[in-house]
Amino acid sequence: MKRTAFILLLTACFFGGALGQEPLRLWYRQPAQTWEATLPLGNGRLGAMPDGGVLRENIVLNDITLWSGGPQDADRPGATKYLPEIRKLLFAGRNDEAEALINKVFVCRGEGSGHGDGANVPYGSYQVLGNLHLDYDYDTDATHPQHYVRALSLDSAIASCSYTVGGVTYRREYFTSFTGDVIFIRLSANRPGKIGFRLSIDRPERYRTTVRNGMLEMSGQLNNGTDGKGMRYLAGVAVIPEGGQLSAGDSTLQLRKADAATLCISAATSFRNAGFARQADSLLQAALHKDYAAAKTAHIRAYRKLFERTRLTLSNSNTAATLPTDERLAAFTRDPSDNGLPALYFQYGRYLLISSTRPGLLPPNLQGLWANTIQTPWNGDYHLDVNIQMNHWPLEVTNLPMLNEPFFTLVKGLVAPGEKTARTYYGGKGWVAHVITNVWGYTSPGEEASWGATNSGSGWLCEMLWRHYAFTRDTAYLRQLYPVIKGAAAFYLSTLVRDPHNGWLVTAPSNSPENGFRLPNGKTAHVCASPTIDNQIIRELFAHVGEAARTLGADPSFRQQVAAAARQLPPNQIGKDGRLMEWLEEYPETEPHHRHESHLWGLYPGTEITAAGTPRLAAAAKASLIGRGDAGTGWSLAFKMNLWARLGDGNHAFRLLQNLLRPTSQTGYNMVNGGGSYPNLFDAHPPFQIDGNFGASAGIAEMLLQSHDGYIRLLPALPDQWPAGSFRGLCVRGGGVVSMAWKDKRPRWVSVQANIHHVFRIVLPPAQKNISVTVNDRPFPATSRNGILELPLKKEDTAVLIFK
Incomplete structure (x- = not known):
């Protein structure tokens, strides 16, 4: 019996078939009134967001590679000669003076990111590709729609819209083809001759639209911030x-009185692509010769190969599941018993x-693939103090390891400029990268010391890339990764300095990302020596570089050098208030409820603070979280x-999800x-x-399954709201794929499939006595020690545990 069928059979046996997954879709009873209510489609390169308008529809178009700006040298010549004075001021407790000096001589050269408004400076901005407009014709003046439904199916990556006007039912389908x-x-109606529209395409600036060979073309060139001759692009619509009658x-x-119509949109940019115009035209011509139904079927098949690798069902979904998504959100704030919504939200993150992203291109930026402006917020770039890393938190655990390559390639491209x-x-x-980067390889500090002096960005990038190895144990990947993480470690090893007060090796200068503190003189500062996050990141980086070198x-x-340096880094410290300290000194915070929780990096996504292994530090981390509060961006x-979730408090994690x-x-x-969440989630x-x-998709997975401390922990932070459920295809470190079902908050069965040879150690539920174990359908003599079950599995072995 195939593994998937066997798992479904097990679930049915324990739950009587009552855990069927509801349709994974977002849907609404009206057109989108704002961009944040439109439905996002994307194939990793091209994006589309239709608003479903009845008289006039706007579809926002994107290409993941469309950036203004260009390569630049933003390093400030001679900056290193000021480093001794900056460090002297820091060690003397004159952080405010050190920060002032950094702002003069140790930030980037030029305009940097343009303070987050870099569309017209060399840093650049991710930009909208264009807007496709359809002005629809109807045979009646009464155009108020009836039975309107607008939806996005996560199961097929297809959006749709249907409504009735003048007794005619109209239907639209949209997808960004994965093939x-x-x-x-696709535009259709239930009566012939009813499809008519006027079609145009534009963007806010730097475009020219023409008609060539009966097709619309929009082309232009973005600003590179120097001579204006930046990235070029081409979009074509057929x-x-x-x-009916098509005229230009x-x-x-203009199309009049057609029975139906299919629109094909192609686009490409000159980003690493001298032949972009030929590419766009070739793809469009190929689409014109495809049968729509066949193209749709091929698209769904290709998409589902990724999406269906993981499933999640949470029982006891209430009647809110029948509500439109915007109404369902509102209902959830009043009554959080709609368990189908967290399951939908989990899969929505995977869908996004x-x-x-797709191999060979770029990782998701601050807005993923989707933007509707020329100046995207914060340039739509890659922030290295949490944001690009959080974009990849669900990648491994939710079974999408093949999407790691764009992230790795981006980071690898930072090595040379970072050196x-x-x-x-x-x-x-x-090599080093600070707090921001773009597609042009920016590694310089930011333009302000208060946030731009953070230099742990490169270390955190490497730790995220290490996670891919931890989950897959792919030694071929490790060989490619090793020079990158070794280079990052070499930077810290060569720049750590001895703190004259305590003898620790410290980073100086740096920041605890974007947070500030008060000095004894009453002044505010952000720049410091060795904030806690730096020490946690560098400690784990050194350990992983040593492990990679041994492997x-x-x-x-x-290896010996990094191990020796790691022992001399400042330890995690607990303050007088019982909280984990964010800085080497117990400074008062300028914002006690600051949005960043950087000093808790060692708890998550790091692994050095655990409830079981370091209970005092875990308690201090908990106190810090309580102090920060539950509000935030x-x-x-x-x-x-x-x-x-890492602290094992599922109810509190669920409160954050609410x-x-x-x-x-x-x-x-x-x-x-x-x-919060916009109408389109x-x-x-x-x-x-x-x-x-x-981050939320990763968080839901973390509530259900953990493996960061060398053990597989089942339902480690299950909230009271999810007493029963099942999942298939979540991944654990060591190359394992786990599926399970639970009832009454206790596991009923668990399967572990090994992708490599590995010994998996499973923490058994407390007081669990009767367990049967099979490996490849054969009884396995399972023995546990101190509540730990060891499963030595070979590649492609599948173990099944049934809890009686």
Whole structure:
């Protein structure tokens, strides 16, 4: 029997078939009134967000590679000569003076990121590709729609819209093809001759629209911040009518009285692609010769190969499951018993990840793939102090390891510019990246010391890339990764300095990301020596570099150096208030409820603080979380959710999930009391920032399964709201794929499939006595010691545990 069928049979046996997964879809009874209510489609390169308008529809188009700006040298020559004075001021407790000096001589050269408004400076911004407009014709003046439904199916990655006008039922389908690499839009009606529209395409600036060979074309060149000759792009739109009359104007297409029509949209940019115009035209021509039904079937098949690798069902979903998604969000704030909504939200995060990256291209940015402006918030770039990392938190655990490559390639591209930055500012070896980067390889500090001096960004990037190895144990990948993480370690090893007060090796200067503190003189500062996050990241980086070197039989001398340095890093410290200290000194915070929880990195996503292994530090981390409070921006809520899950408090993690699912319409910047979800379930920082979606998916997985401390922990943070459920295809470190079902908050069965040879250690539920174990359908003599069951599995073995 196939493994999937066997798992379904097990679930049915224990639950009587009552855990069937409800349809995974977002749906609404009206067109989108804001961009944050439109439905996101993407195939990892092209994106489309239709608003489902009845008289006029706007479809926002995106290409993951469309960036203004260009390569630049933002390193400030001679910066390293000021480093001794900066460190002297820091060690003298004159952090405010050190910060002032850094702002003068130790930040980036030029305009940096443009303070987050970099569309027209060399840093650049991720930008909207364009807007496709359809003005629809009807045979009646009474155009108020009846029976309107707009939906997005996560099971098929297809959006749809249907309604009735003048007794005619109209239907639209939209998808960004995972096989043809174009966008398809299908328009139909239940009566012939009823499809008519005027079609146009534009963008806010730098475009020209023409009609060529009966097709719309939009082309242009973005600003590179220097001579204006930046990235070029081309988008093409073709209409395949079924009946009717298609005519062309100078920059529009008009279709009248057709039975149906299919629109094909192709686009490409010059990013690493000199032949982009030929590519866009070739893809469009290929789409024109495809049968729509066949293209749709191929798209669904390709998409499901990724999406269906993981399933989640939570029992006891209430009647809110029948509500439109916007109404369902509102209902959840009043009554959180709708367990289908967290399951939908979990899969929505996976859907967004699958849709916004693909091997050979770019990782998801601050908005994934989707943007509707020229100046995307914070440039739509890659922030290295939590955001790009959070974008990838669900990647391994939710069974999407093949999507790691764009992230790895981006980081690998930072090594060469990061080596120059390391020399210019620190006289250091190896490579460093600070707090922001873009597709052009930016590694310099930011333009302000208060946030831009953080230099642990490169270390955190490497630790996220290490996670891929921890889950897969792919030694071929490790060989590619090793030079990258060794270079990052070499930077810290060569730039750590001895703190004259305590003898520790410390980073100086640095920040605890974006947070500030008060000095004894009453002044505020952000720059410091060795914030807690730096020590936690570097300690784990050094350990993993040592493990990689041993595994690969490389660099014994370097291995010894990082091990010796790791022992001299500042330890985690607990303050007088019982909280984990964020800085080496117990400074008062300027914002006690600050959105960042950087000093808790060692609890999550790091692994050095655990409830079982370091209970005092775990208690101090808990006290810190309580002190920070449960409010925050979207991604901050997701971070706290994962932290509470690591502490084993599922009810508190669920409370953070409730906050994330609070409906909001805020679109402006709110860095204090923001958070929540837009009607289309996009995470509200606000404005929209996709890392909260990804962080929440990872958090839900963390509530159900953990493996960070060398053991598989089943239901480690299960909230009271989820007494029964099942999942299939979550992954654990060591190359294992786990499925399970539970009832009355206790596991009923668990399967572990090994992708490599590995010994899996499972923490058994307390007081669990009767367990039967099979491996490949044969009885296995299972023995446990101290509540731990060891399963030595070979590649492709599957073990099944049944709890009686």
